[in-house]
Amino acid sequence: MSLLHVKQAIQKRKVSLTTLMIGLVSVSVLLMLTILLIASYQSKKQALYETTLTLNLSTASKMSMTMDSLFESMRSSLKNAADFYSLNSDMKQSDSGKYLDLIRNSSNYFNSIVVVDENGVMRTLSPSSIGKAGEPIKTAAAKEALASRKPYLSKPYTSATTKNLMVFISEPLFDQKGVYRGYIGGSLYLQQNNVLNMIFGNDNLDHNGSYFYVVGSDGHLMYDPDKSQIGKDSTSNLIVQKLIKGQSGQELAVDEVGVKWLAGYSYVPENQWGVVVLSPISIVKEQLNNHIQAILLYTLIPFILLMLVTTFLARRLAKPFVTLANIVSKMGKEEVPIPAMKHHWNREADLLTSTVILAMNGIKTETDRLTQAAMTDALTGLNNRRTLETIMKKWIEEKKHYSIVVLDIDRFKTINDTYGHQEGDRVLQHLADIVRFSVSPDDLCSRYGGEEFVVLLPNAAPHVAFETAERIRTTMASSENHLKQMVTVSLGVAQFPSHAQTADELFLLADQALYKAKHAGRNKTVMAD
Known part of the structure; x- marks a missing residue:
């Protein structure tokens, strides 16, 4: 093999400057995206864990209060009977x-x-x-x-x-x-129809596998969706041991077969029992997978565009070096004019660096925006429509009684046309503050869209929901706002399950009641038929 062939073979094995730069930029972007995904995954995982644990603890606490009141009423019934017999x-x-x-x-x-x-x-x-x-x-x-x-x-x-x-x-x-x-x-x-079944239901499994059970003061199961488990000794369970000691709390638990659960548990003072609410950790993993898939989906097109720009910039950046290398390779063989050197390569390098940083900031901004947009209305800070529909569907599946109030600002288009959309937005924010002030912390306030708001009142009877709606209406009508004129709202009220059996039907009935209030002269509250 001649010396020329050896040199040519060596040259083929070497990496060109353009390929090297494209490769380095590609690896850098992929590493940053990987770090972003890992950080987002861990952050989302922790947030979902804490949210689920807090929700389960809240549910267990509410159930324990219900059971506490139940047994207090049972004792009161026996006490009244004892007083009657004494007389x-x-x-x-x-x-x-x-x-x-x-x-x-x-x-x-x-x-x-x-x-x-x-x-x-x-x-x-x-x-x-x-x-x-x-x-x-x-x-x-x-x-x-x-x-x-x-x-x-x-x-x-x-x-x-x-x-x-x-x-x-x-x-x-x-x-x-x-x-x-x-x-x-x-x-x-315990294993037949009783007051516990009547209150908590015969089957408390929901769509994501969460469920609850009740243990007695000695660690035996008092209530379980699987009736064959009632009476079973569960004192080996660490959570049950804490309940026996009168403790309440939340933690990641592992059952006897190694399955991990997010548990919230609450002690019942009246009878020394305990309520445990469990959610399988698999539901968190499923949500995390959906979260990562969404991030990848939203970053795919920006990543493709970034690579096209990087290739173009790499070629532009490498062009003067390629020209110089060609000139140097010819030196000593023929006369080659030396061109004037330009410093444009520094600008291109700065532009490439700025592009990568811009891509990172773009990915992070998009991720934060999507996370925020998934839960909250940007203008009012209330929950958005997606969160509202998710909660309504969940409560319907759990057969949880609740009332819905749908409200709408009267003649809002006139406000926008007269004062402008910015002033109209301030009216929406003012109404959002009044809605928050008028309801309890357990109630869910949402902006459904435009000037329409929705309030969910858990465990609220129709007359209670009507009173809440009236409080919102009268407060809005009497409160001072930046427009210095009275702004009123019309409201429709409905209750599950007395008015409807599905979330869509319930919302439709409340919305129809709202429009009846509109047709009746506005600034009114109407209960669904």
Whole structure:
């Protein structure tokens, strides 16, 4: 092989300046994009974890308060019955049975009720199928209640008569002289239809796999969507151990089969039980994957455009060096004129650097904008339409009762035409402040679009929602604004599930009520039919 061929082979293995610069810029952009994705992934992951944990803790706390009130009402029902018996100690057996039937059927608190005298003999039972009057009590729980002579709540046990897994609640009986005369007690059958099923539902699984369960003071399951699990000992669970100690909180938990859950748990003071709300960590991963896919989708076209610009700039930057290399390679072989050197390559290098930095800032700005736009209305700071529709759909699926208020600024087009859109935007911001002030922190305020706003009121009866809507309307009409004239709103109110069974139907009914308010003269609140 000749020396010329060797030189040519060596030259082919060398990387040109243009390829090198394009490669370096490409690697730099890819690395920065990778870092951005990793940082965005971790930040979004932490935010989703914290949001889900906070939501689960809030849900568990609300449920524990509900259960606390429930058991307080159950005890109050037994206490009232005990007071009645103390005043009517000479009541006939038949009348006593009817009275117990009345208590059991009217409140639906208990599956069965029994009156036991101070000697441990059952005097009256409801229903009569659970035993016979005149027989002595047999279960350890019944005997403990008799011996305690004070309000009593048992641990779960299996009844020898009905074979039901149950808990027993009792209140002592005293005559008018203060002498202990036994107790009146109610039973809750854990694996049958009971007041817990009525309040919390027979199946609390939602679309993303979240669910809750209730544990007793001894760590046994009191309520679970899988009835076969009720009564199971779960004291090995770390969260259950904390509930037994009276603690509430939120944490990332791992079950016995290694599945990770985002858990919120709350202690119930009235009965020393605990409520645990769990969401599978897989729902967070699914949202993270969607988030990363969205970022890649939005950065793909800018990245392609950036590479085209980089190739062009690299060629422009390398051009003087290529020219110089060609000139140097010919030196010594022929006479070559030396061209005048230009310093344009410095400008091109600065431009390339600015382009890369601009691309990074563009990607970050776009990511922040998309994240913000996904949740919030930019003008008012309220939740946007997407967030509103997501929450409505979630509450509908959870069968959660709530009311919706749809409101619209009267003659808003006239305001825009008279004072300009900037002043109209200030009116929208003023209304947003009034809506925030007029509702509770648990209510959801959203700007649906244009001058239309929506408020969701969880667990609010229609009349409560109507009062809230009226408060917004009257406050808006009487408040001073920068236009120095009265600005009014018209409002429509509807409630799930009394008015509609789907989110679209509910919104449509509230919107129709709004337009009825408009047609009725504006500055009015109308309840949906």
